[in-house]
Amino acid sequence: MNFLEVQFALRGRTLPADHSYALYSAVKQLLPSYAQKNQQSEESVIPINLPADVRLCSIPGIPDKxxxxxxxxxxxxxxxCPAEQVQFWYRLLQNQVLDIRGHLIRLVQPRLTLPQPSDTLKARLVTFKLxxxxxxxxxxxxxxSCKKGLERLEIRAQASIDSTAAGDLARRTLQVKDKKILGYGVIVEGLSDDxxxxxxxxxxGGRxxxxxxxxxxxxxxxxDS
Structure with missing residues (x-):
């Protein structure tokens, strides 16, 4: 799968620390209006929901406790997203203002990047149904579950739970509507480039x-700092 990453600089000041679901909801809300606006166009089919092969990242910032x-x-x-979808998402999101639980951010200065291989990768939050x-x-x-997930992908590497600056396990939660979902930060080491x-x-994992x-x-x- 050839995939690319679209990155947008931001105009705004603050966000809720736990904003991942709200970010997803804000992006999702753009899709029906975009589809209606372009229904007479000859472009490829416009989705009305985020496709399974599109992934979002939470936005880093400085926590205020x-x-x-x-x-x-x-x-x-x-x-x-897959390389063939880049133009769609680039056009959809460029210069949009997103309302993230009352915090407004504008997406500006988009750029495309190729993900770079590294023998060690980290994830801030991974979740499984436990x-x-x-x-x-x-x-x-x-x-x-991490081990089985790597095996399903035929990836030979070692997964471990990350730690916080205080030396505790990086145990984190994600708020989705009225439910809190438990997960951990994860480090995967010993990866080949592929x-x-x-x-x-x-x-x-999921979500x-x-x-x-x-x-x-x-x-x-x-x-990030």
């Missing part, structure tokens, strides 16, 4: 429209 983040010059709205498992055993079954690109495309399972080279963290 009160459920908010402040955007900085490195903050980007990022989307990965609700029925005793809390104390969640990390074990979570890592088992497997690195494969993992960046397929990700691990990938909401930014989960989005893997990136560790070196990108230095550019």
């Amino acid at each position: 009160d459920g908010m983040i402040y955007l900085h010059r490195g903050s980007r709205m990022r989307l990965r 609700e029925a498992i005793d809390h104390a055993e969640v990390p074990y079954y979570f890592l088992e 497997d690195s690109l494969k993992l960046q495309w397929h990700g691990l 990938q429209h909401f930014g989960c399972g989005w893997f990136y080279p560790v070196r990108e963290e230095a550019n």
Whole structure:
């Protein structure tokens, strides 16, 4: 699969720290109006929902410890999609204003990038369906799910749960409507170039429209501040 990443610089100040579902909803709301506006065009079929092969990333920022983040010059709205869909998403999102739970951001200065291979990738949040498992055993079954996910993709690498700056397990949650979903930050090491690109495309776990399972080279963290 040939895929590209579209990145947009942002005009705005703040976002909710847990904004991934709201970002997905804001992008999704653009699709029906765009389809209606272009219904007489000869373009390829316009989706009315986000296709399964389109992935969004949560937007990085500086946390204020009160459920908010402040955007900085490195903050980007990022989307990965098959190469043949790039023109559609580029046109749809360019210069749009998104309402993220009352916080307005404008998407500007779009650019296209090729994901770069790295032997170590990280994801801020990966989720699996583990609700029925005793809390104390969640990390074990979570890592088992990561291992099986890599095996399904025929990727030979080692997954581990990331840690926070304080040395705790990077246990994180995602709010989807009235439900909180548990997950962890994940590091995958020992990747070949092909497997690195494969993992960046397929990700691990569910809720990938909401930014989960989005893997990136560790070196990108230095550019997020």
